[in-house]
Amino acid sequence: xxxxxxxxxxxxxxxxxxxxxxxxxxxxxxxxxxxxxxxxxxxxxxxxxxxxxxxxxxxxxxxxxxx
Numbered sequence: 421x422x423x424x425x426x427x428x429x430x431x432x433x434x435x436x437x438x439x440x441x442x443x444x445x446x447x448x449x450x451x452x453x454x455x456x457x458x459x460x461x462x463x464x465x466x467x468x469x470x471x472x473x474x475x476x477x478x479x480x481x482x483x484x485x486x487x
Contacts (some may be wrong), residue, residue, distance in 0.1 A: 427451060433459040436483055449473045456481065 422459060429447040437443050442463045449457055456474050458481045468475035476484070 436465040436467050438466070446470055446473055 427448060429444065429451040432443050432447050432450075434445060436446055437465070439459050439461075442461060443459055445464060446467070448454075450471050450473065455472060455474050455475060458476055459465065461475075464475045467479070
């Protein structure tokens with residue numbers, strides 16, 4: 421049985437990504453105290469490091485943490 425938890429993260433105080441739809445991923449990572457987002461989205465990759473949240477491409481993540 422699959423389970424999910426819905427988290428209502430408040431929006432960031434200012435737009436960070438060129439694509440504002442991507443800000444929600446950073447907001448969620450900050451609320452959950454997550455330090456890594458895995459994504460190939462260029463706009464998220466461009467703001468890697470925002471509030472200590474690294475954005476890594478899937479291959480980078482796998483090479484660094486799964487090998």
